[in-house]
């Protein structure tokens with residue numbers, strides 16, 4: 296039997312927090328040491344790793360606290376972080392191990408590689424890239440963290456930074472589409488768990504690569520796998536490509 300480890304759940308009463316609790320329940324090598332939400336001060340000394348699906352602000356505050364005390368390791372799923380908040384996570388990761396991902400599913404992490412591969416081969420002057428994401432009505436950030444990861448993969452395939460090639464949302468008299476840009480479109484409706492499509496469009500053909508999440512437990516299981524992986528890692532900022540072994544050192 297594998298060694299027991301102790302996990303904290305941040306955002307425990309939220310949709311993802313509850314899904315993580317259930318995913319942990321299914322494992323016999325994990326003890327849930329603390330569960331906490333906004334306004335609660337957890338005893339972090341009880342945890343080997345904390346799984347956090349809360350808010351951008353809460354995740355950054357938690358990362359700073361853990362970095363100051365030298366642990367525990369973190370798995371962070373919150374999305375909608377500003378560039379300054381991203382930088383704060385990077386700084387915290389100099390002191391502790393953090394797995395951070397906008398999507399913990401296997402399918403999306405395979406899709407990221409496919410998108411980079413396609414973008415590398417489809418000439419930017421001929422092929423437009425548009426990323427379409429759909430989520431439930433309660434989601435508060437857009438584009439989704441996953442859509443941004445897919446955009447980064449597409450930009451990387453073209454040897455560019457997403458920040459340099461991202462379009463503003465189309466609205467009103469937009470003018471013609473500029474070649475080489477990557478666009479984002481957002482849908483919010485009902486209870487959609489999370490759908491993402493990357494469309495490559497030339498004047499002769501359309502290639503679409505898509506992923507649909509069927510149940511939120513998918514993300515929770517991935518985050519728990521990340522927690523088991525990260526608790527023994529050196530300080531650093533990791534992602535699911537590292538956890539899944541898709542990125543070789």
Ligand SMILES: NC(=O)C1=CN([C@@H]2O[C@H](COP(=O)(O)OP(=O)(O)OC[C@H]3O[C@@H](n4cnc5c(N)ncnc54)[C@H](OP(=O)(O)O)[C@@H]3O)[C@@H](O)[C@H]2O)C=CC1
Pocket residue numbers: 305306307308309310311312331332333334348349350351352353371372373374375396397398399400436440514
């Ligand atoms: N990476 C991935 O695979 C996925 C990422 N997400 C992301 O995870 C985040 C949470 O999503 P979801 O569970 O749907 O959202 P919910 O709104 O259902 O849950 C958020 C939870 O965080 C809690 N919270 C707020 N502030 C703090 C704090 N300071 N410390 C601890 N907990 C806090 C809230 O508590 P209270 O209600 O008391 O304020 C609430 O329980 C979002 O950013 C979402 O985009 C979601 C799914 C998958």
Ligand SMILES: O=C(O)C1=N[C@H](C(=O)O)C[C@H](O)C1
Pocket residue numbers: 374397398430434438439440441442488489490508
């Ligand atoms: O808020 C959600 O629900 C989800 N958020 C993540 C994102 O922003 O990409 C992942 C997933 O699609 C569900």
